[in-house]
Amino acid sequence: MRESLDAVDEGELVRRTAAGDRRAFDELYRRTSPWLAVRLRRRCADADVVADVMQETYLAVWRAAGSFAESAVDGSAVGWLWTIAANRMVDAFRRRARQAQVPAVPTAEAVAPAAEDEVMAGRVGQDLEQALLRLPPEVRQVLRAMVLDGLSARDTAVLLNVPEGTVKSRARRARIALREALS
Numbered sequence: 440m441r442e443s444l445d446a447v448d449e450g451e452l453v454r455r456t457a458a459g460d461r462r463a464f465d466e467l468y469r470r471t472s473p474w475l476a477v478r479l480r481r482r483c484a485d486a487d488v489v490a491d492v493m494q495e496t497y498l499a500v501w502r503a504a505g506s507f508a509e510s511a512v513d514g515s516a517v518g519w520l521w522t523i524a525a526n527r528m529v530d531a532f533r534r535r536a537r538q539a540q541v542p543a544v545p546t547a548e549a550v551a552p553a554a555e556d557e558v559m560a561g562r563v564g565q566d567l568e569q570a571l572l573r574l575p576p577e578v579r580q581v582l583r584a585m586v587l588d589g590l591s592a593r594d595t596a597v598l599l600n601v602p603e604g605t606v607k608s609r610a611r612r613a614r615i616a617l618r619e620a621l622s
Contacts, residue, residue, distance in 0.1 A: 449516035450507075457504035464504075468497055471517065475524055481589045488531050495531075496524040518598040525588075570620030574613055581609040 444452065444466040452470075455463035472493065479489045500520060507519050571579065584595040585606075592610070596603040 449520075453500070453504050453507050453516045453519070456501065457507070464501060467500070467516075471520055472497070474517075475520065478521070478588075478590070478594075479524060479528060482528060483531075488528075488535070492524060492527045492531050495527045496520070499523050499527070515597050515600055518600060521598055570617050573620070574616055578609045578613045578616075581606050582613045585610055 444463060447455075447463075447466070449467060449470065452463045452467040456467060475496065476489065476493060479492055480486075483489055483492075500523060503523075507516065571582075574582070580599055581595060584590045584598055585592070590598060592603050592606045596606045599606065
């Protein structure tokens, strides 16, 4: 009689995958691929690139499941999977940039921005950069995950391995600090 994998968490599925359990890998894929595809599509509109990244990610999971299973870190398997996928997406963007040759396009009449606009844009950019650097590292991590990566509070909590309430309070602290720094 075959054991049901419904009650097994993702970390255990990765450990079983490391042992060569194809059913565990299939279950891990069934559970995580819809979630992963949505997040990758938020970062890249090219369906072919997303499909390639998904394939490379799960191939890497199959090959490297042992490194997660043997690690002493109590990190989330879903966070580990997302890290692999995010790295594969960056690699895909780099490959695309190397392959892309931008053709010379004649430019239309360029309208020069007003000097005041350039000065204000530079000042706001510098102020924002300084405000971000003054944030504690754990607050910056939450801000990066939620704003730049577009993750929800729940997904950010899984990725950073902290409670969801902590993520929400850190996000609020970041918004307040940035608002005060830029006002």
